[in-house]
Every structure is written in structure tokens, then in C-alpha cells.
Amino acid sequence: MTWRDALLLAARGVSRRFGRAVLTVLAVGLAAALLTALLTIATTAETRVLNELSKGGPLAGIRVSAAAPDPSQVDQDDARPGPPRDLDAGAARRIAALPDVVSVVPVIAVHGFVIPPDPDVDPFLDTVVGVDLERTAQLPITVLEGRLPAPGALTEMAVTQGYLERLDLDPQEPEAVVGTEVEVASARFYPSLGDDEIRGRWTKALIVGVVAQEAAPGQFLASIEYARLAQDWRAAGGSGGFIEVTTSAYSGLFVVARGLDRVGPVRHQITAIGYSTSAPENLIATVQRYLRVVEIVLSAIGAIALVIASLGIASALLAAIRERRREIGVLKAIGARDRDVLRVFLVEASVIGFLGGVVGTAIGWIIARIVTSVVNGYLTAQGLIGVRLGLSVPIVTGGIVGSTLLALLAGVLPALRAARLPATEAVAGS
Amino acid sequence: MLEASQPREAVAITVRALRHHYRTPAGPLVVLDGLDLDVPAGGYVAVSGQSGAGKSTLLSILGGLERPKAGDVIVGGVNVAGLKGDELAAYRRSTVGFVFQHFGLLDTLSARENVELACALARVPRQRRRARAGDLLAAVGLQERTAHRPTQLSGGERQRVAIARAMANRPSVLLADEPTGNLDEDSTERVAALLESIHRDHACTLVVVTHNRRLAARASVRLALRDGKLVAA
Ligand SMILES: Nc1ncnc2c1ncn2[C@@H]1O[C@H](COP(=O)(O)OP(=O)(O)OP(=O)(O)O)[C@@H](O)[C@H]1O
Numbered sequence A: 001m002t003w004r005d006a007l008l009l010a011a012r013g014v015s016r017r018f019g020r021a022v023l024t025v026l027a028v029g030l031a032a033a034l035l036t037a038l039l040t041i042a043t044t045a046e047t048r049v050l051n052e053l054s055k056g057g058p059l060a061g062i063r064v065s066a067a068a069p070d071p072s073q074v075d076q077d078d079a080r081p082g083p084p085r086d087l088d089a090g091a092a093r094r095i096a097a098l099p100d101v102v103s104v105v106p107v108i109a110v111h112g113f114v115i116p117p118d119p120d121v122d123p124f125l126d127t128v129v130g131v132d133l134e135r136t137a138q139l140p141i142t143v144l145e146g147r148l149p150a151p152g153a154l155t156e157m158a159v160t161q162g163y164l165e166r167l168d169l170d171p172q173e174p175e176a177v178v179g180t181e182v183e184v185a186s187a188r189f190y191p192s193l194g195d196d197e198i199r200g201r202w203t204k205a206l207i208v209g210v211v212a213q214e215a216a217p218g219q220f221l222a223s224i225e226y227a228r229l230a231q232d233w234r235a236a237g238g239s240g241g242f243i244e245v246t247t248s249a250y251s252g253l254f255v256v257a258r259g260l261d262r263v264g265p266v267r268h269q270i271t272a273i274g275y276s277t278s279a280p281e282n283l284i285a286t287v288q289r290y291l292r293v294v295e296i297v298l299s300a301i302g303a304i305a306l307v308i309a310s311l312g313i314a315s316a317l318l319a320a321i322r323e324r325r326r327e328i329g330v331l332k333a334i335g336a337r338d339r340d341v342l343r344v345f346l347v348e349a350s351v352i353g354f355l356g357g358v359v360g361t362a363i364g365w366i367i368a369r370i371v372t373s374v375v376n377g378y379l380t381a382q383g384l385i386g387v388r389l390g391l392s393v394p395i396v397t398g399g400i401v402g403s404t405l406l407a408l409l410a411g412v413l414p415a416l417r418a419a420r421l422p423a424t425e426a427v428a429g430s
Numbered sequence B: 001m002l003e004a005s006q007p008r009e010a011v012a013i014t015v016r017a018l019r020h021h022y023r024t025p026a027g028p029l030v031v032l033d034g035l036d037l038d039v040p041a042g043g044y045v046a047v048s049g050q051s052g053a054g055k056s057t058l059l060s061i062l063g064g065l066e067r068p069k070a071g072d073v074i075v076g077g078v079n080v081a082g083l084k085g086d087e088l089a090a091y092r093r094s095t096v097g098f099v100f101q102h103f104g105l106l107d108t109l110s111a112r113e114n115v116e117l118a119c120a121l122a123r124v125p126r127q128r129r130r131a132r133a134g135d136l137l138a139a140v141g142l143q144e145r146t147a148h149r150p151t152q153l154s155g156g157e158r159q160r161v162a163i164a165r166a167m168a169n170r171p172s173v174l175l176a177d178e179p180t181g182n183l184d185e186d187s188t189e190r191v192a193a194l195l196e197s198i199h200r201d202h203a204c205t206l207v208v209v210t211h212n213r214r215l216a217a218r219a220s221v222r223l224a225l226r227d228g229k230l231v232a233a
């Protein structure tokens, strides 16, 4: 008997005795469902949490400030910088040349005096963060609504959710500000003007998007070209009044290391070059450890369910074989070899496992969706972005292939027992 | 009838000094005790005997289902008592066809699939299998019932399917253990006629265990199993 014939026979056996197979299929299915749901939820949660920590940017990111390192802060995530130190293209090149550094993106943050369109909201002081908008993939920036300002644009800006809060708007409805305009001024000191010594360089900017960003503290994101113009104009007046001009070309750099485990060594080398760094490396490492534990616990629960299911398959198959002794005897009496019988029962077990896997993964996916929608409701209520559940191909194929293999394994003992039954079972008791 | 399944060639059965006992809690139960049997190629033997006489045991040994404790069982020049493993399976598959009192059909398969299963075990190619099963079922008068499952057939119909299956691999010997034991009179008559036609048209060697006089009457030799030996009935 060929494998194909065995498969046909087993498929008939399962489909035409489905009432009996259904419980076994369900047991496997529910176990597979549990495992699928747990793994889907665990992996989704992991991506979600890590994304939140890195604001959608690279996990191995390091912020370098235009300041000397404070020796007492070197190994801390949120290191307090030492005295100011100029950061220019030369320093950026030296850092970029370090081993394990993937990219270095300069950041220019400038103070801005902001007049929002809403007359009820008082003008306020904040920071415009200027970056090379061609390289946002290497920065901790996520677009929540709309788009990023065009690279090089001088009259386009994106804002953070903080800006919405400032305007007394719901941060969950970012579309409200996209398309509105805001006036931002860079201030400059004019000592010759006497009492009224401060003047502003005004820009009417179109808000094109809402972002979450951690490139530098600030509610406005603009092109580095805008920030450089504003900075140069301000610097031309020198320090005076409340204005303090820095001579640093960049206010900071965002450096990406080759991996999370390289963040520490790279930070040490940047410290050696003479700049203060900060990175959420300790936080991310801790969170990852916790997530790993959660994943292990969830997988263990799923695995126990699968073991229980496989014991169920084994006992159901043993019972079926006890019931089908005569049928097996007849198979042998009409010439089936031991391995033909073995084949039929192994294939039958696999068919049950496969069906259970398909049913179970589908159910598991549905469970994961339900859980996610509940979680999303909670996240939204907390003012956080929801989770998008991705149908993971490895989890689905793993669920189906795994259940099939498990059932196959559980079927080995019963199938061997069936194969060893004597042909005389065909006439026993007749 | 049954043109599709021309047997290879009828073979003779020779049994010498056959002994068989079963182990029971009360000690060995001797069932066959120095039994001799000669069936010429193409012969038709009916065996009767009291319940528990050992008729099924004898047939099981002839069919290669049970290994005798002692003695020779020569079927077509081969000593069945010496076969084991795959050789024994091949013997059951192609030399003999077995018909059971309880039909022995697989409930999950249709009539045609039951017949095809026997061909599948012999690795007959798929196309030929279907054709042969169709011809065999037509030959036993069930061409209208090929898609029915055993539970949808009458006892007589089931036994005819079982006979078609037994003939699937063109056996030289057909063994039937009380083939009409569960059938009413009409069905018995039909099955008896069928067996006779198989014997006549194919010179298939036939050994039938039966209590039914009408069925036994069609055999050329009638024997009875008594005290572990065969005697003329
Ligand atoms: N596997 C077995 N183990 C122990 N004893 C057995 C076994 N099979 C049969 N027997 C015994 O051997 C004897 C012969 O059994 P067998 O089935 O050959 O009788 P039979 O002539 O076919 O009877 P019946 O007409 O009732 O079918 C019986 O007494 C039976 O109880």
C-alpha cells in the first residue's frame, strides 16, 4: 500500500467517522489555538513595547549632546551632561568612524517663540528640532498622522502630541491640527535698540503632520535647513538679554549602533572622544528580559496544553484500535503487511493533527484578535496608540505543522500496537 | 461471469499431520489433532462440524492467518506453515481469498473502495483497480450499489461485496468461513450460486465451512471435523 493510498484510507476513516474524530481534533485544535494566541499576543506585545521605547526608530540609538561627559553619569541611561562643548561636522565624522556605528545624524534644536492659530491660547516658548529629513529612518521618529515636512522645506513643520495638549486638543485626534498654520519666531539680540532689544525672525509654517519623536526634546520638527537659518540669524546678534548663543554647529547627534549589545561600547568610545551620551539601553535590556520571561511562561503554558492534547490523541487512538481490532485483522487477512497497517494509523493520526492544527490556528487567531481589540480599547483610553495584530506566517505554519507532528508522534505507539495485532483478530469470536 | 478476474491457476491443497492447540488457563486446548486433508486443484470441499470443533481454526491455518503448532500445509507446492512476515502477507494477498461470516468490510469505505483496497494492498495501479472493482461488483450483481457503504447494504449484498473483494487479486484458493451464517434463505441461495459459479468458471479451489445443507450440497466433497480430524460427512 502506498502512502497515498494510506492517506486516502485515513482521510475516509476520519471524515466518515468524524463524530468520533471531532473530539480529538478539537483537543488538538484548542491546544494549538492556545499556543497560537499566546505567541501572537506575546510577539505583538513585544514589538509594541519596544516600539514605544524607541519611538519607532532604531532600538540601538544613542543621543550625543553638545556637552562634555559628566564622569559620574557615564553608564546611566539618562545621563546628565557636563559643561557645553562644541559639536561640529569634524566630531560627527570621528564618531561615524567608530567601529559598530551604523549611522550618525546631526540634530539642531533652536528655541522658538510660538503663536498658535487659536487666539485663546497664549503664545509660548518651545523648541524646533531640525534634522535631515532624508534620514528619518535612522531617527526615533514615528508619523502618527499626516506626513513629515519635505526635506529642505523652510515653511513646513510637524508637531508632537504635546502641541495638541498645549492647544487643549485631544491628542488622540491629531488630524485636527494637520493643515493648520502656526507662527514661529527665532529671537535675536539687538543691543543697539536699547530697551526693546529683542527682535524675532518670523516664519508662518504649515503643520503637515503629527509625530512622536525623541531626536531631541521639542514640540516642533522641521528640516535642518530651517533650523540652521534660525540658529545663524540668532547667533549673529550674540548673547544678551535672555538670549544665550552657543557656538556649537549642532546641538546634538543621533547615533545608531550595530546592535543593542554594541550600545554600551559605542557610548564609552564617544565618552572617550569627549561628548556626553544618553541611551535607553539599560531600560530596553530590562524590558526585553521581562518580555522574554513572559514569552517563556506563555509558551510553557501552550506547550503543556499541547502535551495534554497529544496524550488525548494517543488515548483516543488506542481506544479506536481496541474497537477496530477486527477491522485491522481483516486488513491483515486480505494481505496488509505490518508496515501497511502502521502507515494507515500514522497517517490517520497526522490527519487528525493537521485538521486540529488548521482549526486551532484559526481559533487562536480569532482569540488573539479579540484580546487585541480589548487591549486596544484600554490603550486608547490611556492615550496610547493601539496595537496592530500581524498574522505571523511562522506562527501559523508552526501551529499547523507542529500539531501534525505532535499527533504523528502521539500516534506512534497506538500505530505500532495496531501493526502487531495478529490476523486472527479477523476471525476471533466469530 | 467474473471475466475480469481470471485466476492464475487452481492449486492443490495438501495437509499432513496438522496439530493445533490454544493456551487456556485450564491448560492447552487441543483443537486439531493430526488432521490430514487433500483437495485437488480446482476442488470444492465443504466442511461441517459442531460449534467449537475447530473449523475456523483450520480455515485460519489454510489462509495463513494462524501458524499451526505442527504439521505441513502445502498450498500450490508452498508450505504455508513455514512462511512469515512479508511472504505470509503476500500469500494472504494473492494466493488465497478469504470470506468471513461477518463480511469483514470496512464501514468507512464504499463497496467499490472495499474491493479496491484489496487491489491497493497488491499495488495494482489506480486505473486498473477502479476497472477491476467495477467488473467484480458487476459480476456479483451489485453494479448499482458500488457507491453504497456497507451499512447501506443488506447482509446478502455485503457478503457479495466481500466475495468480490476476496476475488480482487485473482486468488487460486477461496476460503469461506460460514459465508451464509448471517444470511436469510434467499441471500444464502444467491451466495451459494455465486460461489459455485466462481468454482465452475475459474477452476478456483474452494474450501467452505458451513452448516447449511443446501450450500454443502453444491460441494464435490463433504467432510466433517470431529475430534480434531476430518472425516467424511
Ligand atoms: N484465540 C483462542 N484462544 C483460546 N481458545 C481459542 C481461541 N480461538 C478458538 N479457541 C477455541 O478453540 C476451539 C475451536 O474454535 P473454532 O473457532 O475453530 O471453532 P469453530 O469450529 O469455528 O466453531 P463455530 O462453529 O462456533 O464457529 C473453541 O473451543 C474455541 O473456544
Ligand SMILES: [Mg+2]
Binding pocket: A430, B055, B056, B057, B177
Ligand atoms: Mg467458526
